[in-house]
Amino acid sequence: MSSLSHRGREARIVIVGAGFAGLSAAETLVKAGFQNVQVLEAMGRLGGRAYTMRPFSENIIELGANWIHGQKGNPLFQLAQEHGLLSEEDSARKSVSSRNYFFKEGGKQLATVDVDKMCSLFDKLTAKAFDSELEKRHRPLSLGDYLDRAFAETRLAASEDRRRIFEWCKRNECTDEACSSLYEVSASQISEYTDLKGEFFNCLGPGGYQALLDLLLKSLPPEAVLKNQAVETVQWDLKAEEQGQEQRCPVRVVCENGESYEADHVIVTVSLGVLKERARTMFTPALPKSKLCAVERLGFGTVDKIYLQFSERFWPEDCAGIQLVWNQGPEDKDVYSCDCEGESWKDTWFKKICGFDTVARHPTVLCGWITGREALYMESLRDSEVRDVCVRLLESFTGWAVPEVCQVLVSRWGHDPFVSGAYSFIPKNVNGVQEQKALSAPLPPRSKHSTRKPLQVLFAGEATHVNFYTTTHGAYLSGVREAQRLISHYAHKTQNS
Structure with missing residues (x-):
């Protein structure tokens, strides 16, 4: 089994969003040995569209995600079962x-x-x-x-x-x-x-979805997740002259509060609803036409x-x-x-x-x-x-x-400005698989002869999962998928070093 190279351990990775997609990506990367993983969450709480509250008594209310969709092959059901979180x-x-x-x-x-x-x-x-x-x-x-x-x-x-x-x-x-x-x-x-x-x-017990989120957070250093960090722009494919220094990180994430983060890789896990509103202004340079079309064609409802x-x-x-x-x-x-x-x-x-x-x-x-x-x-x-x-x-x-x-x-x-809806669906006359794959494709696009750094911007979230869109386990698995892209990338480097 290959391990991460020094470059892999030192790679700077920024994850935008601390829902199930973002937290599963962070957990997978940290467990694999990546030492510079930063999660930026726009809200003052974690969980995204999973929101466990106690407004009426000590017992929980789920204001967002509510269901465990099936059991066999569902990683969240298995995680809850292993830790005694079912009812x-x-x-x-x-x-x-x-x-x-x-x-x-x-x-x-x-x-x-x-x-x-x-x-x-x-x-x-x-x-x-x-x-x-x-x-x-x-x-x-x-x-x-x-x-x-x-x-x-x-x-x-x-x-x-x-x-x-x-x-x-x-x-x-x-x-x-x-x-x-x-x-x-x-x-x-x-x-x-x-x-x-x-x-x-x-079938979640008295801890609700928050108990599952807490399990993911336990694997992360406390400083790895920052709240109230709404991202304004993701600047990718940066050249050395644009950075004013020797090029090391090709991506810069700039937040609305003025703070910025340099990164080798950024995993964007914002909802499709947010992308529908901001995809044309959030990324510099602009997203490829295929990805913008996927954002437009896929459905996202409330x-x-x-x-x-x-x-x-x-x-x-x-x-x-x-x-x-x-x-x-x-x-x-x-x-x-x-x-x-x-x-x-x-x-x-x-x-x-x-x-x-x-x-x-x-x-x-x-x-x-x-x-x-x-x-x-x-x-x-x-x-x-x-x-x-x-x-x-x-x-x-x-x-x-x-x-x-x-x-x-x-x-x-x-x-909600950081969600803009609930989850995705496939509209009539739309090829869902094609658009979901376009939405999940990393940037820059693959090219045999390109000298651009690969996997600068990756995309996760329930709307990017072909088989489990709309679900929390789809979001979770999409985060693991993008983390595995990076793990494979640096493992491949190790095997050929």
């Missing part, structure tokens, strides 16, 4: 003894048999897309168009209630895809996403949470969530098509709230989910306005007496 009690409660209560507009609860049939059908139809089993006629379509056509061909489509449940399923899927509508999402390209085997639930803490519990013990089924919701194509160019959808933004789920270890807290343009609009409202709307929804749909809301906590990821 078997919570997973058993969610999967066995509780169920969702579906209510339609007007206050009537829907029959469980109808809900189960429609959810099963929806899962079957989406599985065809994820498993690359779509018929040829469906492959060019958006996910929404494919689902509409496939559903219309079934006998279940004749029932109005079942059609409405199917629309709820589509709206719920928007949360998984981080999109405003499934008519934006490619039906065929989602087959590139790899769904890991194992249960799909938040998903928000609305936490409501009530004075007392008002839902049944076996209730895992209160789901809202509208007579005509925002995912209906005719409604979406009419409103996509106008502003009338803002009057009914709350129709994008799928429902309100119970929250582990918080017996009097519900969490509402909302996504897309409606989530962005919701972010512009005061917490009290959001609270009042949610209470009205709960009262009108269930007919139950809803007690006082003691506290409300609303995420606003779309307006």
Whole structure:
């Protein structure tokens, strides 16, 4: 097994961003023997889109990343399992003894048999897309168009209630895809996403995602991670005359506070949302056209949470969530098509709230989910306005007496300047694999005859992972991937020295 050369140990590496991608890259590099690794985080906290809080009690709330997506082959699940960070009690409660209560507009609860049939059908139809089993006629379509056509061909489509449940399923899927509508999402390209085997639930214990972040941080020297260091520009391919000295480091990272860092290599892990806003101004020289096109073509949407803490519990013990089924919701194509160019959808933004789920270890807290343009609009409202709307929804749909809301906590990821959304998706008519590979390609581009220093700027983050985009383990693995590029680069130098 090769080891790092002296040049490798001394190489200066700057990592932009301290989410799972940035911290996994830093941990991998430090464990490999790199001695000059610096992580710059724009926020005053670490974790990026993973944000574990304790706003209501000593028990945690996840304002950001919430799920462990599968178990087999998931490095974060394995890490949590090895260190006793899982909660078997919570997973058993969610999967066995509780169920969702579906209510339609007007206050009537829907029959469980109808809900189960429609959810099963929806899962079957989406599985065809994820498993690359779509018929040829469906492959060019958006996910929404494919689902509409496939559903219309079934006998279940004749029932109005079942059609409405199917629309709820589509709206719920928007949360998984981080999109405003499934008519934006490619039906065929989602087959590139790899769904890991194992249960799909938040099986993290009382430490939440913060406990996993803490494990990564333990491997790093305290001075290796700096907060409140928002990066303004990444100046790469610097020449000696530009540095005013003998060329040693080809990259300079300049922060908004005026501080700068010289580096041999920079790993950029900012979100695709940040790149969409700043890719053309953040890098000097400009990014290659292929990378700018990837930033533009890939989708990046907003998903928000609305936490409501009530004075007392008002839902049944076996209730895992209160789901809202509208007579005509925002995912209906005719409604979406009419409103996509106008502003009338803002009057009914709350129709994008799928429902309100119970929250582990918080017996009097519900969490509402909302996504897309409606989530962005919701972010512009005061917490009290959001609270009042949610209470009205709960009262009108269930007919139950809803007690006082003691506290409300609303995420606003779309307006967070250091995130600008939640996670990525593959739009219709976009080759996801091609664009994700272009996004992850290091700079400068490879060339046999080039004298430029290689691997000056590398890119990581969930949007750069072909198979695990949208996920925390995708972000984690992308950071490891870029760290391994550098390890291999210097190991190769060692073998030929």
